Each structure stands twice: as C-alpha cells, then as structure tokens.
Amino acid sequence: MFQTFQDTASPEQGPVRLKALREAMLAEGVDGFIVPRSDAHQGEYVAPRDERLAWLTGFTGSAGWCVALADRAAVFVDGRYRVQVKAQVAPSFEKVDWPETSLADWIGAALPKGVVSFDPWLLSVDQLRGLEGKLEHDLRPCRNLVDAIWQDQPAPPMGAVFAQPVTLSGEPHEDKIARLAAGLGAAKVAVITLPDSIAWLLNIRGSDIPRNPVPHGFALLHSDARVTLFMDAGKLEGVHEHFGPRVTLAAPEAFEEALAALEGPVQIDPGTCPVAVAKALEGRDLIEADDPCLLPKACKNAVELDGTRAAHLRDAAAMVRFLAWLDAEAPGDLTEISVVKRLEEERRATNALRDISFETISGSGPNGAIVHYRVTEATDRPLKEGELLLVDSGGQYVDGTTDITRTLAIGAVGREEAEAFTRVLKGMIAISGLRFPKGLAGRDIDPFARAALWQAGLDYGHGTGHGVGSYLSVHEGPARISRAGTVPFEPGMILSNEPGFYREGAYGIRIENLIVVEEAPDLPGQTVPQMLRFETLTWVPIDRRLILTELLTETERNWLNAYHAEVLEQVAPLVDDVAGGWLSQACQSI
Secondary structure, rough: OOOOOOOOOOHHHHHHHHHHHHHHHHHOOOOEEEEEEOOOOOOHHHHHHHHHHHHOOOOOEEEEEEEEOOOOOEEOOHHHHHHHHHHHHOOOEEEEEOOOOOOHHHHHHHOOOOEEEOOOEEEEHHHHHHHOOOOOOEEEEEHHHHHOOOOOOOOOOOOOOOOOOOHHHHHHHHHHHHHHHHHHOOOOOEEEEHHHHHHHOOEEEEEOEEEEOOOEEEEEEOOOOEEEEEHHHHHOOOOOOHOOOEEEEEOOHHHHHHHHOOOOEEOOOOOOOHHHHHHOOOOEEEEEEOOOOEEEHHOOOOHHHHHHHHHHHHHHHHHHHHHHHHHOOOOOEEEEHHHHHHHHHHHHOOOOEEEEOOOOEEEHHHHHOOOOOOOOOOOOOOOOOOEEEEEEEEEEEEEOOOEEEEEEEEOOOHHHHHHHHHHHHHHHHHHHOOOOOOEEHHHHHHHHHHHHHOOOOOOOOOOOEEEEEOOOOOEEEEEEEEOOOOEEEEOOEEEEEEEEEEEEEOOEEEEEEEEEEEEEOOOOOOOOOEEEEEOOOEEEEEEEEHOOOOOOOOOHHHHHHHHHHHHHHHHHHHHOOOHHHHHHHHHOOO
C-alpha cells in the first residue's frame, strides 16, 4: 500500500527534544529559535528530512510554526488543526490560534527583548519582513538548531526524475520557457524555488516529496529563454536528452555561487524566496514579483483539462465500487483502516494509479471532526451504527490529480447531523452553480458556500477550496476559494469546492467536488462584459440518506437531480453489475 498506519509523531519526545533545543540555543547565544514547517524550496509539502516541526513537537499538520524560548514554547496552528494539535503536542508547548495571534505578537509579549534566530533557508522574505515590522528584537539568521540535535535525521530525498510528455502536458517545455522569459520585463533572470513550478516549467516529475510527483531543485529562468537547473545529477539519469539546449544542468551546491555571480536586475517572489537567497543577492537590483510559473501553471490548457477529466472518471469508477462495497459491509467489523485499505485497492485496480494524492482521511464519529485526521494503528476506530464516516481521498494519475470527500451515513443518524449535512450541501451547490463576473477572487465567492450554515449560527474553520495541479501537487496556488483568496479566477483553474461542518467530539461533515473555471455564455440582456462559471469534474453520488429535502430549494433539488443523472450516465458504463446496481439506487431523484 501507499498509505501506512504507523504513528509518525512522538509527542512524548517533545519535552526531551525541547530541552535539547534550548541547550543548543544557549550554546548559540540566542534567546529564541523559530521552527516553521517548511523547507528550502518554500512549498507546502516537505520531505521526511524536513519534518522538523513534527519531530520537535509531535504536530504533523501541513502548516504551522513553533517558537522556542528559554522558558516558554508555543505551537501555532490554524483552524484546520485546532483539534489535532491538542492530541499530538505535549503540554510543554502552548497551543496558539494562528493567524489570529501572530508569531510576532506572541514573541513580543513573551520576550520583551533579545535575540531570536532562524534558519534563513526556511523563512521567506515576506515572512521575515512580517516579523521585522512588529518586533524590535535582534532577528538573527543562524544554522538550523533542530538539525544540530536531530541525530537520526533522514537523508535528503533522491527520487528519480522522469519526463512528462507533451501528450499530457499540452505544451513543450521549450515553449513554456520562451513564453515566460518574454514576460520577465526588466528582469534578466528570475529565481524559482517551488518544486511544482520547476516540474511544470520543464515538463518533469519526480518523487522527492511523498504523494506529490515533484523533484527538489532550484532554477534560474533567464530572459534570453534559457534555464539553469540546480539538481542532483543522481536524479537525472535518463532524462538529459529531454531537456535540450535551453536547459543547463548544475549541482545544487553551485546555486548560491551562481546567485552571487548574477548581473543585472534579478526577479524574486518574496512570498517563496528564502531569506538565504535574498542574502546571496545583496547588492543586486531586485525586482519583486510573483513566481512566473504560478499563474500559467494554474490555468490548465485543453490537453491538461482533457487528461484531468479522464482521471476523474477513472477515479469515480473506483469510488463507486468502494461505496457499493461499504454500503454492503458496514458497519460489520469494519474500521477506519479497513476503509482506507479497500479504497486504495479500488484505485489500484484501475492499473493507472501512480500514488495517492495525500494520506486518505477516514474519520468515523468524533474522528471526523479532526479536519486533517490521519488514522493510525493507535487511533483506528470501528465504524458504528448511527454515526457519520468522513472519507477524503484522492489519486495521482499521469493525466490528472483527484481529490474528493464524501460524508456517509452508517445506518440511521440523528436530525442534527442531517440538518448540518444539508446545509453543507447547500453551500457546495451554491458554488457549483454560481455565475460571476470575471475579475472576482475567492474572497468574493466564499460567502456563498457558508450562507446556509451562517443562517443556523454555524461555520467551518478552513477555506472552501484550494487549487489543484495537473499530475502535480493536490494543493496548488495562487487561486483559492477563501476569505484570504485575492487572485482573480481565470479559465482553466482547477479548484476544490469543499464546505464542511465539525462538531468537536461528535462528528465531521465535508462534501467535496473538484471544479474548473470556464467562460460562461452570455445571457439575454446581460450587461456584465464577461462572466465565468464552474464545470464539475467529480462524478460520485452524494449520500441522499443524509439530505433533509425540505431544506432544499427547487433550484437546489434540480441541481442535485441533474448531477446524479450525469453521474449515472458517465460512470455506469465503467463499473460491473453489482456496483452499477448500487449506483442506480444512489442516483435516484429526490
């Protein structure tokens, strides 16, 4: 299996490791040390070697911070992880709601003055500026003090790199390089550190980060349409011919020296550029702009969209087979782990699965309220009659990346759960059917997903949707559906649509489809110059047993019935008679 169920964190080791870190801080002559969940490439996902936050504190979420002082230490997490952090982190660490309380606010209150240090490869330029703008402390870069005490730290990843053919990428990498180089403006070179940006630009994939087919490396995009790629030669065996004359290969160790030798204006993205890179470029004329790959990568071309549609249909058939099995067997003697295993078996049966796109979330009852719950042998829980089961999962296929969540009834559940589910569904439908003017961003449409919940005094503590890559990272910027989403939507952007609701200690609900932005046809009398809408990519039934139909409007019922009719038409030819019979029942009109 791709997924394992061992507990990867050691909360009981937190106090011991914190003590060792404080000894290292004393030896370094600093009063505080910042431990982000990041690596030198500044992407969302990190390799085992870079799981410093989890190793130190026990917290395994995909975003967070720790600040260690001589007499206090805190772990900072956002709304997705406020339940999880309580279970994973020892009392030695304070638990702080972030970004409501920023690192700077907490440091300023806990340490009136002193030296606070950090690894300059693990903080971005923007992050350091945010600290400098609020603190009068001596913010001092230093060696990584966690690495100094982590005796069995894993080696750097060395996953093999392979080419993503034009039949799947839709555009030769030489054309991408030329197109992006022409847009650099005054800059002579742009620094690129994000693994998925490099993978997209050069039409390569790798395996340096679990569940994400990307390699670690650095790149310089030159205005004369060349790229210098800094990547370990051991990863590149067999792909040299793919790169061609526009790409020059160099060792990662040569990156800082190459930065120091650059002439003319250099473009950096302060949101993803490590402080160490900016330090190496001191004295240069720096131009700050977004990573040039971000927006083009997000706007999928026709070939990528055809590929992702095919991947989603393949994945939908696997999900339907899984759901048919679950309905026949649950609760029985099933547990959260057996659910994960069966779902992965169904995806593997497609003979096209390269990996899962993230660790499958299989949360029954109260575990469903842990937004990014990962089941382990220690937490595995049996499915029980009258409870909800939340299953959030996805697959990595060479033609697309999938991500789907379904919340399922195990037997008859209470009205409270059904009402909350229906309100979540109303929000998902609202986004799915939305038409909106071009130029709007995620923060403009996020309220549509929450309105039905707000009417009942409910809400959820995560964004409504994130970008998704094309056989790349399952979380992809720059666009998202959230209060913090400021990047306007463009045709070709793939997003998740996943409102939810969580009752701590009781249950969790989330319903997720992937959608893609497309141009909306003009309406009679339309005065808005250009409108956009969403095409649905995910074709899997939504559990009708949890829907209170009296809470749905006629428009919402029509959408749901049309969706299920399309699910049946698209997926029935791809499954056997047993799954097809279940599908026919699951897709009946309401």
